[in-house]
Amino acid sequence: MIGVDSFVKHWASEEMIGVDNFVKHWVSEEMIGVDSFIKHWASEEMIGVESFIKYWASEEMIGVDSFVKHWASEEMIGVDSFIKHWASEEMIGVDSFIKHWASEEIFRVDSFIKHWASEEMIVVDSFIKHWTSEEMIGVDSFIKHWASEEMIGVDSFIKHWASEEMIFHL
Incomplete structure (x- = not known):
């Protein structure tokens, strides 16, 4: 990644929605x-790739229980709701969810693509509908949002997410 400031600018660039x-x-x-x-995001634990990795997988988390408690703290929606939300039937099982975020596979693109596009999730069409649901934006906007110029361009975006492991169809 990069520094926190750059991180914010990257994800909230003009092509997206502003900081x-x-x-x-x-x-x-x-x-x-x-x-x-x-x-949370600008805490001292981040700032740079090394710190980022340590933040997500290091002792600062202290196991799955602490991980769940951290993201599902009182400031969010409770542990049960957290688990159901992120590991709902539309995604993967709780065990797979935990393994994905805690394993080394999260730092490898190939494994990452296979994980999110694996049978444990849903068909790609449903994936698109899920992430571009009413709570977010339309499919077209979704593609433009994630494939903005600062990233890889729409064509490259489609090829990346539409790799053989996904069999992407619009």
């Missing part, structure tokens, strides 16, 4: 307050 809107989107009522969001 303010970026924060509002991710810290909507379904998540946490803006202040908590900023403190």
Whole structure:
């Protein structure tokens, strides 16, 4: 990755929605307050790839239980709701969810693609509908959003997510 400032600018670049809107989107009522969001993502634990990796998989998490408690803290929606939300039937089982985020596979593109496009999830069409549901944006906007110029371009985006492992169809 890069520094926190660059991280924010990258994800909230003009091609996307602007920093303010970026924060509002991710810290909507379904998540946490803006202040908590900023403190969490901009905390000293991040700042750089090394720190980022250590933050997500290091002792700072102290096992799955602490991981769940951290993301499903009172500022969010409770552990049960957290697990159901991120590991719902539309995604993968709780065990697979935990393994994915805690394993080394999360740092390897090939494994990452296979994981998210594996049979444990859903067909690609459903995947698109899930992430571009009413709570987000339309399919076209979804593609433009994630494939903005700062990333890889729409064509490259489609090829990346539409790799043989996914059999992407629009």
